[in-house]
Amino acid sequence: MIDRERAYAKINLALHVRRRRNDGYHELETVFAFCTDGDDVSVESAGGLSLTIDGPFAKGLSCTDNLVVRAARSLDDNRGATLRLTKNLPVAAGIGGGSADAAATLRLLSRTWVIDADLHAIAAALGSDVPACLSSIAARGEGRGELLDLLDPGELSGIPVLLVNPNIPLATAGVFAAWDGVDRGALSDWRSGRNDLEAPARLLVPEIGALLDWLAKLPGATLARMSGSGATCFALFDSMTSRDTARHATAERFPTYWSLASSLR
Ligand code: C5P
16 A cells, blocks of 8 residues: 655745854754645665665655655654655755655654654654745744744635755755844844745855846735855745746746745645
């Protein structure tokens, strides 16, 4: 029997960086939201643990040194499973990718293997965004992102969203390292918030600036911002029609860029 889980794409509606900690991580205030689309992880029971990867962004990924395998191993070091990851989301893109894959694996294998463990703690050890991806429900995050307060999903569910990435991978650690260290204040309402990693990400990928200007001016766009450490930027729309029109216009304006028309879940 095959069982599967979606690894929902994550966006940060706002992300305030407050300070660098002694352990090298940064203290954040963020609002996580999730798209209905993402990668897919499936499992078939089998003797040993194996992973195969397919999908548009499979190229270059390791089937052994992978967060999916690490997630499986941190759940149970001995049990086997035949795992398949369909990689629909770009890698090193600020939309959860590997974190969502790891979280989906934890949900999937804790069910398959009937394991009653503290999944939140296991998730936090795998990465800062993995606990948020575990529930994949809109949440306010603090600490390094692992301290979560779930939000009423009714506020966001169904909002049309367009994700656009210039097809330039951007490593999270490098963007945090380029943050200027200035605390620009607490996050209250995400709409009036900001992404403090946008400025350092733009230093590394200048394309982000023109992309955000473009997204903000699209008819029907209610908010345009960068997600996480970038380089993916997103816009929220007032209707599916304006989102789909925006996707076509964006593909014409930036023909080499990746885009995904989705909705918040
Ligand atoms: O937790 P994760 O392994 O996903 O983080 C990747 C890198 O991003 C960390 O090694 C760190 O350099 C940076 N990071 C950070 N502050 C956070 C989250 C991540 O500095 N809150």
